[in-house]
Amino acid sequence: MTNKISDNKLTKEQTNELLNVLKARFVKNMHRHEGHEWAKVQEKLDGNPEKLWSLNEMERTGGEPDVIGFDEKKDAYMFCDCSAESPKGRRSVCYDREALESRKKHKPENSAIDMAVSMGIELLTEEQYRALQDLERFDKKTSSWVQTPADIRELGGALFCDFRFGHVFLYHNGAESYYAARGFRGLLMV
Incomplete structure (x- = not known):
């Protein structure tokens, strides 16, 4: 799982390794998905090799997906990055491609939106971020970009969240900004 797969497919060995990691995390953290059974989750995963690749990318970049x-309407399990802090392999990124290209000096290597698209996942919305924090506390030392409404983005801003002082906070920043302690959490429907 630590090696990036170039053709968006996992080998049988990589698939088995990833499934073992996901199953162990699922069993260890039942409070995140009470009433759900691993056998049903794995059945969905077995029929979606492209989703397994995306989960591997989440794992490879430090997201610890679970x-x-x-979602009853979509008949799909929701996987989200559940690492204690914003995934290490996705920090120091600005918000999107436009923000990245607008920087004249000290450009980061990538943007949150571009990374998410390349991984086949989506950034969390503010609502999803707050719901995740209801399961347990995340981002006590870091922060995570969240989907930003078009009217805010058109004015050059972007939104991020964290957990401090017993509360989830929503903040704004210039979309071109990036910090070593800010990354993003992703969501994948399977």
Whole structure:
């Protein structure tokens, strides 16, 4: 799982290794998905090799993905990054491509939106971020970009969240900004 796969497919060995990691995390953290069974989750995963690749990318970049719920309308499990802090392999990024290109000096290597798209995942919305924090506390030392409404983005801003002083906070920053302690959390429907 630590090696990036170039053709968006995992070998059988990589698939088995990833499934073992995901199952162990699922069993260890039942409070995130009470009432759900691993066998049903794995059945969905077995039929979606492209989603397994995306989960591997989440894992490879330090996200520690886990099931956080089930969407009845979409008939899909919701996997989210559940690392204690914003995933290490996705920090020091600005918000999107436009913000990245607007920087004249000291450009980061990538943007949150571009990374998410390349991984096949989506940034959390503010609502999803707050729901995740209801399961347990995340981002006590870091922060995570969240999906930003178009009207805010058009004015050059972007939104991020963290957990401080017993509360989830939503903040704004210039979309071109980036910090060593700010990354993003992703969501994947399987």
